[in-house]
Amino acid sequence: MSRKVINYFDQDQDQDQDHKIILVNFFQIIDIMKKKLLIFHPALAPYLVDQFNFLSQLFDLEVVFIFDNIHDNQFDQGKLLSLLQFKYSFLLKGISYGKRVFRFGILKTIRKSDPDIIISYEFSMITQYLIFLKRLAIIHQKIGITNDDSLEICNHVQTKIRCFAREISINRLDYLIVTSREVSQFYIDRFKLSDHQLIVSPILQEPSRLRNNEEELESIANGYLDSYSLKGKRVLLFVGRLVPEKALAKFLNIIYPVLLEREYLVLIAVGDGIERPRIEKLIKEKKLHNKVFLPGRFEAQQLHAWYLCSSGFVLPSIYEPFGAVVDEALIFGLKVLCSKYAGSSYLINKENGIVFDPLSERDVIHQLNEYLKIIDPVSMINMKDKPSLMPGHQQEFNKEWDKLNDKQFIPAEFV
Numbered sequence: 435m436s437r438k439v440i441n442y443f444d445q446d447q448d449q450d451q452d453h454k455i456i457l458v459n460f461f462q463i464i465d466i467m468k469k470k471l472l473i474f475h476p477a478l479a480p481y482l483v484d485q486f487n488f489l490s491q492l493f494d495l496e497v498v499f500i501f502d503n504i505h506d507n508q509f510d511q512g513k514l515l516s517l518l519q520f521k522y523s524f525l526l527k528g529i530s531y532g533k534r535v536f537r538f539g540i541l542k543t544i545r546k547s548d549p550d551i552i553i554s555y556e557f558s559m560i561t562q563y564l565i566f567l568k569r570l571a572i573i574h575q576k577i578g579i580t581n582d583d584s585l586e587i588c589n590h591v592q593t594k595i596r597c598f599a600r601e602i603s604i605n606r607l608d609y610l611i612v613t614s615r616e617v618s619q620f621y622i623d624r625f626k627l628s629d630h631q632l633i634v635s636p637i638l639q640e641p642s643r644l645r646n647n648e649e650e651l652e653s654i655a656n657g658y659l660d661s662y663s664l665k666g667k668r669v670l671l672f673v674g675r676l677v678p679e680k681a682l683a684k685f686l687n688i689i690y691p692v693l694l695e696r697e698y699l700v701l702i703a704v705g706d707g708i709e710r711p712r713i714e715k716l717i718k719e720k721k722l723h724n725k726v727f728l729p730g731r732f733e734a735q736q737l738h739a740w741y742l743c744s745s746g747f748v749l750p751s752i753y754e755p756f757g758a759v760v761d762e763a764l765i766f767g768l769k770v771l772c773s774k775y776a777g778s779s780y781l782i783n784k785e786n787g788i789v790f791d792p793l794s795e796r797d798v799i800h801q802l803n804e805y806l807k808i809i810d811p812v813s814m815i816n817m818k819d820k821p822s823l824m825p826g827h828q829q830e831f832n833k834e835w836d837k838l839n840d841k842q843f844i845p846a847e848f849v
Contacts, residue, residue: 469839470494472549474560477501481758483517484640490520492835496547497522500537510733534559544573551838553578557599565606578609582755584777585616611635613756614780633834637758641765641822648817654739655815662727664743664812667698671744673759676707681792683712685750688798693725704740706731741766746809750792751776767820771805786823
């Protein structure tokens with residue numbers, strides 16, 4: 435039974451018992467009427483856990499992962515899988531060509547699951563295969579895809595192959611799941627898709643789950659505070675892979691004079707990747723040993739604690755389909771200096787941060803100086819002093835995904 439129904443009953447223990455039984459039966463019928471949703475997705479990442487679990491409340495959900503982990507960012511899959519509230523499986527055998535993959539057993543999985551709707555990812559080989567099967571009338575289900583592209587990427591497609599795949603696929607899909615209203619409007623204007631076909635579903639996480647275990651998070655953060663002597667300093671935090679598209683080295687090469695001029699300003703880059711040697715060389719050349727720290731890669735609470743001992747968050751990416759770390763930083767109460775090329779830049783407003791152009795040195799310096807005016811030095815570690823800057827999104831999430839559903843009526847108390 436829905437958690438919302440249970441909460442509703444708890445509000446008044448003296449409700450008429452017959453009324454309770456009727457409502458329980460009503461929601462049992464609703465559960466039976468749920469459409470079956472089968473999703474083929476590359477791999478499980480921490481920022482997808484809540485979104486999948488939210489979907490399992492709206493649909494009879496099954497997710498099939500194509501990889502057992504993310505190839506360039508290995509997560510503790512055992513811990514992540516333990517958080518899932520739906521049926522999942524893996525298809526790991528198949529063929530690959532560069533970054534393009536195909537998996538054996540897709541049709542068998544579809545026939546066994548017998549879903550109402552199938553969701554694939556991007557304009558991938560698996561998406562093309564599903565479209566092919568439907569055109570041959572081998573499968574009958576409605577087909578959709580998830581697409582994480584930012585508006586910038588939509589307007590400037592990376593390769594001719596990807597552009598061609600988009601052109602031949604888009605009008606053969608029943609649904610397209612995108613991360614922002616701007617991208618949704620792009621597909622309406624460019625490809626004449628209807629609003630009902632477009633589901634706006636940003637990659638957002640549940641604040642209460644991330645902010646859980648307050649005492650443990652504060653304890654870990656205090657350890658970081660002492661180890662890096664951060665108290666009293668304005669601490670800029672970066673979280674992500676140290677790779678060229680994140681443009682951290684380029685960003686540091688622009689802002690290092692500001693770091694050196696401001697005695698109490700430091701930057702902490704949490705993560706690892708092929709650009710680490712380049713960044714270490716830059717730190718040595720510009721004498722930034724006490725200004726820029728590279729503590730390595732962290733996950734879960736050890737990662738989240740970094741947000742508690744930071745003043746603000748910076749994402750200087752020059753290529754970023756979405757950027758779930760922006761949502762994460764906002765959840766932990768950090769204002770964000772966000773690249774205009776990140777899909778998640780639309781989350782930023784005048785109350786919670788500043789958007790800048792990382793390709794413009796002038797704009798980087800100007801916006802950084804403006805940003806430093808709106809963040810405070812790190813003092814005592816107290817999560818209550820950093821309330822979430824992310825508004826609730828559950829109602830809008832349900833509304834968008836209900837485009838896949840035929841349910842017409844749910845009492846207002848449970849929406």
